[in-house]
Amino acid sequence: MTGTNFLWGSSGRLRRILGWVWIYFLYWSGLIRWARRRLELSAGIVVLTFHRVLEDEDVLRSNSPPGMIVRRSTFENLLQFLTSRCETVSLVGAPSWKTGNERVRVAVTFDDGWKDTSDIAFPLTQKWKVPLAVFVCPGLAGKPTPFWPEHVVGAWRTSREDPQVMKGFENICLRAGLRPVRQSRNGNSQLEALLSQLKRLSPSELGKIVQDLAELTQVARRSGGNSVLDATMTWEDASRIAGQGVHLGSHTQSHCILTTIPAIAAQSELGESKRAIEAALDRPCTLFAYPNGSWSREVRDLVVKEGFSLAFVNNPGVWHSETDPLLIPRVNLWEGSIAGPLGAFSPAIFQYSAFWCSYRAQVRKRKKAA
Numbered sequence: 001m002t003g004t005n006f007l008w009g010s011s012g013r014l015r016r017i018l019g020w021v022w023i024y025f026l027y028w029s030g031l032i033r034w035a036r037r038r039l040e041l042s043a044g045i046v047v048l049t050f051h052r053v054l055e056d057e058d059v060l061r062s063n064s065p066p067g068m069i070v071r072r073s074t075f076e077n078l079l080q081f082l083t084s085r086c087e088t089v090s091l092v093g094a095p096s097w098k099t100g101n102e103r104v105r106v107a108v109t110f111d112d113g114w115k116d117t118s119d120i121a122f123p124l125t126q127k128w129k130v131p132l133a134v135f136v137c138p139g140l141a142g143k144p145t146p147f148w149p150e151h152v153v154g155a156w157r158t159s160r161e162d163p164q165v166m167k168g169f170e171n172i173c174l175r176a177g178l179r180p181v182r183q184s185r186n187g188n189s190q191l192e193a194l195l196s197q198l199k200r201l202s203p204s205e206l207g208k209i210v211q212d213l214a215e216l217t218q219v220a221r222r223s224g225g226n227s228v229l230d231a232t233m234t235w236e237d238a239s240r241i242a243g244q245g246v247h248l249g250s251h252t253q254s255h256c257i258l259t260t261i262p263a264i265a266a267q268s269e270l271g272e273s274k275r276a277i278e279a280a281l282d283r284p285c286t287l288f289a290y291p292n293g294s295w296s297r298e299v300r301d302l303v304v305k306e307g308f309s310l311a312f313v314n315n316p317g318v319w320h321s322e323t324d325p326l327l328i329p330r331v332n333l334w335e336g337s338i339a340g341p342l343g344a345f346s347p348a349i350f351q352y353s354a355f356w357c358s359y360r361a362q363v364r365k366r367k368k369a370a
Contacts, residue, residue, distance in 0.1 A: 020341055020349075026356060027348035035359035036104055036351060043099045044318035045089060046358050047107045047330040049289075050075075052114050053121040054229075059335075062229055063150040063157070065195060067334045072120055077345035078338055079128040082106055085347075090131035091287060091310060092247050097321040104355060107319075109133045109312070109330065111251055111289055113141065115228075118237040122246060134241070135251035135289040135312075138276035142234035144227030147255060148210050149195055155213035156191055168216045176201070176209050199292055202260050235280050242281050249287025250274050250308070258302075259294045266299055270306040286310065293330075300326050316361040331358055 026032045039046065051068040053075045062069065070078075082088050087103040089095065095105075108125065110117045113136030125132045140146040159169040173179075178197045198206055242248050250273040252258065258266040270288070277285040286309040290299070293314025303311050303326055310325050317329025337353040340346030 017341075023352040024348055026352060032348070032351050032356050036355045039104045039318060039355055039359055040101050041099060042318065042320065043097045043101060043105075044320045044362070045095060045105045045107055046354055047091075047109060047312060047319055047328060048354060049109045049111055049312070049314065049330040049332050050121070051111050051334075053116055053124070055120070058229055063145070063153040064230060065149055065153055065191065066336070067192065068149075070333070070335050070338070072124070074335055074339050074345045075121065076124050076128075078350060079124055079130055081345070081347055081350065082108075082130060083128050088130045090247065091133045091249075095319075106354070107131070107133070109135065109289070111135050112147065112255070113137060113232050113238070113251070115231045115233045115237065118233040118241050122241050122244075126244065131245070131247075132241075133247040133249060133287060134238075135249045135287065136233070136238060136277065137251050137253060137255045138273050138280070139254040140232050141238065142232060144231045146232055148198070148206060150230050151210050152195065152198065152213060153191065155217040156194070158217040165217055169213065172209060172212045172216065176205065199257060199294075200260070203256055239281060242283075247287060248277055248281060248285065249289060250277060250285055251289050252291055255291050257292045257294045258290065258299045259296050263298055263302065267302050267306065270302055270308075274306055274308070288312070289330075290314070293332075295327065316357040317365065318358050318362045329358070329361070 050070055052062070052064055053070050053072055054062060055072050059069055059071060085103065086106045087101065089105050089107050091107055091109070108130055110121060110132070111134075113134060117134055122132060122134075137146075145151065155169065159166040173194070178194070198209065201209070238248060250270065252269040253273040253276070254269065256265070256269050258269065261269070274285045274288075286307070288303055288308040288311040290311065290313055295311075295313060300311070308326070310328060312328045312330050314332050315329050316331045317323075319328045323329075331354050333350075333353060338345060338350040340349050
């Protein structure tokens with residue numbers, strides 16, 4: 001999650017309204033435009049990252065967390081804005097760092113390799129001629145519901161319908177040393193807090209909790225109707241979009257958060273994924289995205305050792321010539337960070353999330369360095 005999400009998912013209606021008021025003040029006062037102009041003149045690149053693009057009727061059917069989803073109509077309106085107001089660039093090839101650009105430069109990426117990335121998002125980026133990079137997990141290719149958050153969300157939704165099941169859900173979390181998660185009006189906030197806690201666990205601890213939740217709520221059966229919707233793309237899908245210009249990078253072999261596993265296991269996750277992608281596509285794989293954006297100096301050194309030339313984290317910021325190429329910032333976007341109060345794509349909300357937050361992060365970084 002990025003710093004922009006607090007406006008949308010972690011508090012009630014009043015806070016969301018105050019967030020919108022603040023953003024529109026920045027927009028109409030010209031401050032967002034001023035920050036955007038600084039980005040244009042700096043020659044920097046703002047890298048955007050998404051996870052899923054779904055049809056309206058599938059948004060509520062999916063068990064993916066809300067912070068991972070963008071509606072198809074919202075995404076297409078965003079692409080239209082990018083092509084008319086920005087310069088969209090590819091991640092592959094040495095970027096030009098010539099200053100004084102007339103438009104802010106933006107790159108578009110997707111994580112995880114979902115089926116809807118190849119079937120919905122890619123055709124839209126092709127229609128609007130926007131370069132695309134997709135980070136995939138070879139060990140999870142072509143599988144139904146392969147990621148643990150969808151199982152947890154399915155269990156969460158089941159438990160919210162039955163107080164007894166919710167009690168069991170809470171007990172499982174407490175036994176694992178997690179902070180209590182209870183029923184509240186702000187369900188998405190509670191769920192987001194739980195997912196954040198789970199991301200910090202080791203793979204074995206996480207696997208045990210997911211298994212216990214499945215047994216409690218029979219989430220596997222509940223999720224069965226969503227198995228196709230929440231599936232990842234196949235190698236055939238990956239080869240098809242790669243053949244039409246999409247750059248495929250690694251997101252590890254099985255989406256392990258590398259800072260939670262031993263170094264030897266992290267190196268295996270990196271190396272196996274790189275070799276699998278290169279074997280399947282018959283081309284070099286030089287791009288990498290850290291799962292959850294989590295990295296350490298040791299993990300970064302392993303990324304270098306395995307031969308990746310560019311690697312991306314999940315924190316707002318600007319990619320400049322002096323940026324560490326193995327720690328390139330990205331802005332994580334979802335429906336709530338690019339849609340306005342009426343539910344449609346909002347240029348003001350998007351520019352706040354992407355340009356204002358990235359510019360402010362850049363300023364803070366330079367002040368800290370000074």
